[in-house]
Amino acid sequence: MYYNHKVSIIMGAYNEEQSIGKCIESILKQTFSDFELIICDDCSTDNTRKVVEFYANKDNRIKLITNERNLKLAASLNKCLEYSKSEYIARMDADDICLEGRILKQVKFLDEHPEYEMVGGGARIFDGNNISELRLPKEYPSKNDVIYGPPFIHPTIMIRRDVLLNLQGYDTSDRTIRGQDRDLWFRFFSKNYSAYNIQEPLIIYGETKDDFKKRTFKTSIMYYKTAINGYKMLNVPIQKYIFALKPVVSNFMPNKIKKVIRARLIKNN
Incomplete structure (x- = not known):
């Protein structure tokens, strides 16, 4: 197949006028330049589209x-x-910041490791005021890890395009309006694909009180x-189905406790 670029960075955006400009600028400052940034504006009611048009x-x-x-x-x-x-294909969210060198590191990894179909990495967490903790997913995630929670930070991943196409992209059913990433990880590991998480931050990940309210x-x-x-x-053995109830149980927990548990799960998975 003929490729126009080495990497396509894909992003969905809805009412992100306050953050998407900084996000785009962080991508344009990447040390690796052979990419295209494809942004889908999902009928924003603010100036998101105008901001993207300015940069385009x-x-x-x-x-x-x-x-x-x-x-x-x-x-x-x-x-x-x-x-x-x-x-x-690389993922990015409109409220995150791409750290310098991120794309180059992931391209180099996939070029040098044909045995892996996907590579993710860590993130620094931005709560709307401060950049706080470093969140690092498990270095060598497996199908056993996805049982307990997402083994990747979704907007850090880069995946081979033919693999994502083989997985038929993202599921668009009602149950994946939220959590479409974990659905993808289940399907990814069901095909016996392999992935790796770079043990350093690749993005600054926005996680504010408003994000917790969406849960x-x-x-x-x-x-x-x-x-x-x-x-x-x-x-998965039937006795482990109890772990499927974790998001339901956590819904009744205070947001501060949810944040701590989520961070530990990603670190330990």
């Missing part, structure tokens, strides 16, 4: 797609994937259904 007019590597109606993140990412023409009882049921679906896919 300055750099032709930036491609803007606009949904005719709000489709949510999974469908928006799939549209970006359709437009991509690169060997590798409602309704979304916890989505996570539960995705876990059950994934357990069946991986033939």
Whole structure:
């Protein structure tokens, strides 16, 4: 296949006018330049589209797609994937910052390690005021780790495009309006693919009080259904199905405790 670029960075955006400019600038400052940035505006009601257009007019590597109606993140990412023409696909969220050298490190890793289909990494957490903890997922994640929670920080990953296409991209069912990343990890490991997490921060990851507010009882049921679906896919022993209830139980916990538990789970998985 002919590739226009080495990497396609795909991003869905909805009402991100306050953060997407800094996000784009962090990508344009990457030491690796052979990429395209594909952004799908999911019917934002603020100035998100205008901000993206401003940068797209300055750099032709930036491609803007606009949904005719709000489709949510999974469908928006799939549209970006359709437009991509690169060997590798990298994820990025509009409220995160790409650390300098991130893309180069991941391209180098995948080029030098054909035995791996995907590479992720760590993140520094930004709570809206300060950059605090360093979150590092397990270096060598496996199908056993996804049983207990997401073994990757979604916006850090870079995956071979043919692998993501083989997985048919992101699931767009009602249960993956939230948690579409973990659904992908279940399907990834069900195909016996291998992945690695670089043991250093690749992004500054935005995680504010508003993000915790989005984790409602309704979304916890989505996570539960995705876990059950994934357990069946991986033939997980029935006694471990109890771990599917973790998001439902955590829904009743204070946000401060949720944050601590989530950080420890990602670190220990």
